[in-house]
Amino acid sequence: MTEKETIAIGTRKSALAIAQTVEVQAALEKLNSSKTFPLLRMSTTGDNIQGQPLSSIGTTALFTRELQTSLEKHECDLLVHSLKDVPTQVKPGFVIGAMMRREEPNDVIVMRPGEFKDLKDFGPGDVIGTSSVRRASQIRRLCPGVQVKDVRGNVNTRLAKLDAPDSPYTCLLLAAAGLQRLNLDHRITAKLPPSSMLHAVGQGSIAIECRANDKEVLEIIKPLDHLPTRLRCEAERSVMKILEGGCSVPIGVWTEYELGSENVGTLRLKALVSSLDGTEVAEAEAVAEVNGNVELAIELGRNVAMQLLAKGADKILDKVLRDRHATLEPAGTGEEKTIKGWEV
Template sequence: MDNCGASDGSVQKRDVIRVGTRKSQLARIQTDSVVEMLSKRFPTARFEIVAMATTGDKILDTALSKIGEKSLFTKELENALEKNEVDLVVHSLKDLPTSLPPGFTIGAVCKRENPYDAVVFHPKCTVKTLEGLPQKCVIGTSSLRRAAQLKKMFPHLEFRDIRGNLNTRLKKLDDREEFSAIILATAGLRRMGWENRIGQILSPDECMYAVGQGALAVEVRAKDQDILSMVSALQDPQTVLRCIAERAFMKRLEGGCSVPVAVNSVIEDSQLYLTGAVYSLDGSDYLKETMQTSICSPLEDVEGPNDDVQHVGITALGVPRAALDAAEHLGTQLADLLLSQGAREILVVARQLNDSR
């Protein structure tokens, strides 16, 4: 999709292109990878990385689901974008709310890394599956989504909150005897070069993933056409269609990190399949359904007057409008199906119980 990016000439109007990122090691690795991809496509452009701490990075003694802030890992970065202190921001897509502040858009969703969850076992643990762990072993996870599904799947285990970035959580696992294992995103472990720590990758039957998990998003000012056009060169059509469907599902459900919502999406033979589920906190009550839609030919480059239309916060230049509409409609339809079956009641109870813990 290089042909739909900005010309080097338009990018060169700027002395330097400033790229905002969180300070964590994983965030820096992810941002470096995006800058490297942009540098290959625009070799005369100069990039400068601006790192900053976000609210989510600073509050480390409270579960994410209890903080109640929708933009935990994005607000400070978006403030810098709004003030023109940076020109674009690199996020993990799963950190971005389904509704962005006015004036912002996701200009690119990069090719997705493995979206599944991984189990990292304590170094002394000889068992390498959750099913094989003895009764009452404690598993660390900061995610209600993971805990709800795994409590249902592995009722013999206990689940406790563990906070911090990847480095911090792995250190807590290794240095203490509290946890037998922790659950982390496979994508983060692979990007950090820690694949050797992955003991088990959980299948969708065991644990479906978070909306947008494994994908990197590049957020820009919606009116900054040069930068929007430039970053669109990184757009991966299949990833963007899957993530639009997932985000539309989440948006219609009004979900977030304070309720257990999970997805799994696949594209095969021009069909987009989306499985979505909502869970009670203990996983005992849940609804899960799969729907599909035709997305025609998502790899075909089609540009037209509607290229700047957003789909759940994403501007996908060069991806056919019909495919984008179909993906968004699929997510909304699937959410409506679950809502008609009682999903709202499950989520309301889950949110109330989480707030009262």
């Protein structure tokens, strides 16, 4: 029997990361019967720092750096990421060779089983659990008076914190795609439409990263690249790149790609930047015919980013970053910390 060629896949150890990687693994095995795709599981900085909000750590590549080091050392041949975790400035020598078909990018409300509360009824006395400053700032804008508490950990850990008898949380805000990939759809209480909350850049999409000079791997993963997803996500990432943001700043987006008559592809992009308390917001929207052209999608993102800057997005982000750098102050027993705009 001929020994199969091995193409190793690097991934984080979390249940969601493994679920996403197994999805990629299955697709690659189906297309490449002469190859085997074992998983190399790793922990990252973001996984190891659980005691504080991501926004207060003040660095990028929290969930990718260790994986990229492994790829650089040829310990694995490709990496599987949640695209929203991948910095817009891809490390030199690497490339995002494929963006898989996007799952639903919306955020959702998750309450304890059997409980329900309409979004318009949230207010003083309600405690919203989220580790995202983007979600926190938008929910404060939607529901004045709510209290936002940071909640870290993988999806099952967060759900356990919500369900605990002494839980302080009224609900959690999570990504629909993560729950769906873990077969936890039944925990979704309500989906938040774009009119209520704009999602994170790249949310719901799986990115496959490899070495830029590895022609064999690039050819292997090429069939998994979904053009409508890439067009939408490249436009979103273009906005973030110009605004110099990351997962720790409150930038929200929404994109739609429609293929109309005579195969004219139209891409619509909406984006916002919000202050931590939700009182200051810059919003912009634009539409362009991109017709499958990634560069035109990136240009649309630049257009929207420049509109945001003209409306004061840079001043809002400067204030967010200043607040983040002056956040950690001892409180209570010393085991807890107060974060400006947060409670841990």
